[in-house]
Amino acid sequence: MNGRDGESYGQVSSEQDVADALSHIRRHEERWDEYRRAMRDHTSRFEEAATGLGTTNYFVQKELAARREVDAYVGRLASEQSEVLTQTVRAINRAADAERSGDEGGRA
Amino acid sequence: MGLVYDAADSDKLKTALAGNLTTALSVLEATDSAARRLAGALRGGELSGRGYSAAELVLSRDIAPQIAAARDEVAVIEKDLARFTHEDSKVNRFGVLKEDELTRQLAATRAQRDLTERLKEMNEAVAAAADGALPGVGEALRAVGPQLELTSSQGIGITKLS
Numbered sequence: 001m002n003g004r005d006g007e008s009y010g011q012v013s014s015e016q017d018v019a020d021a022l023s024h025i026r027r028h029e030e031r032w033d034e035y036r037r038a039m040r041d042h043t044s045r046f047e048e049a050a051t052g053l054g055t056t057n058y059f060v061q062k063e064l065a066a067r068r069e070v071d072a073y074v075g076r077l078a079s080e081q082s083e084v085l086t087q088t089v090r091a092i093n094r095a096a097d098a099e100r101s102g103d104e105g106g107r108a
Numbered sequence: 109m110g111l112v113y114d115a116a117d118s119d120k121l122k123t124a125l126a127g128n129l130t131t132a133l134s135v136l137e138a139t140d141s142a143a144r145r146l147a148g149a150l151r152g153g154e155l156s157g158r159g160y161s162a163a164e165l166v167l168s169r170d171i172a173p174q175i176a177a178a179r180d181e182v183a184v185i186e187k188d189l190a191r192f193t194h195e196d197s198k199v200n201r202f203g204v205l206k207e208d209e210l211t212r213q214l215a216a217t218r219a220q221r222d223l224t225e226r227l228k229e230m231n232e233a234v235a236a237a238a239d240g241a242l243p244g245v246g247e248a249l250r251a252v253g254p255q256l257e258l259t260s261s262q263g264i265g266i267t268k269l270s
Binding site: 021024028031032035038039042043045046048049050052053054057058059063070073074077080081084088091092 | 201202203204205206208209210212213215216217219220223224227230231234237238241242245248249252255256258259
């Protein structure tokens with residue numbers, strides 16, 4: 001994820017590398033947000049159709065319960081993933097700060 | 109508007125059709141038996157005269173083949189009913205099925221599966237990019253792959269219904 005290679009983070013060392021890595025991580029966070037939203041929308045559509053089928057039907061109830069479980073699971077996954085990505089951003093920033101401190105120390 | 113299947117209606121249809129077929133067969137049997145008796149009487153000379161000869165001709169040329177043809181028709185409908193009953197047994201337990209609603213659920217499920225597959229691929233690409241450069245991040249991102257796989261496989265149930 002340096003400026004030269006969009007497929008790889010390479011060594012996250014220069015300012016540009018750090019900016020690229022952070023940009024990629026944010027983009028990935030956005031993807032997860034979009035995924036979560038789209039999954040929710042489709043679950044809503046599924047639920048609306050279930051209402052049309054009749055929610056007193058045992059099989060409709062069963063499918064609905066399973067679908068809501070998947071939706072909740074996706075919510076948890078998205079939340080966990082958001083945490084991983086937030087920690088990654090912190091780690092990148094920490095590494096960049098350490099690098100800068102090292103550089104300044106070296107110059108002094 | 110799409111098809112609507114109702115197990116209760118289907119049960120009524122099967123019962124009514126089976127009853128009608130039984131009645132039709134019984135009528136055919138009675139007609140056949142009467143026709144045979146009449147033909148026997150005509151051939152045995154119990155009934156004679158030009159009018160009876162004409163009746164014998166009508167019996168052998170028209171009525172007997174029509175009874176046979178009607179029996180064949182009933183047999184075809186019986187086979188159809190047996191096939192319907194067999195297919196019906198696969199969906200009867202679901203009660204009511206509505207094509208439009210099930211199609212919408214199927215579309216939502218497929219869309220969720222595709223979204224999940226795409227995210228899994230992107231997640232793997234990001235994890236691969238992180239390998240080496242960001243220790244631990246690649247593994248952390250990759251750990252979600254099997255969970256996304258599970259999410260994707262959870263939505264397959266409805267496709268079995270369609």
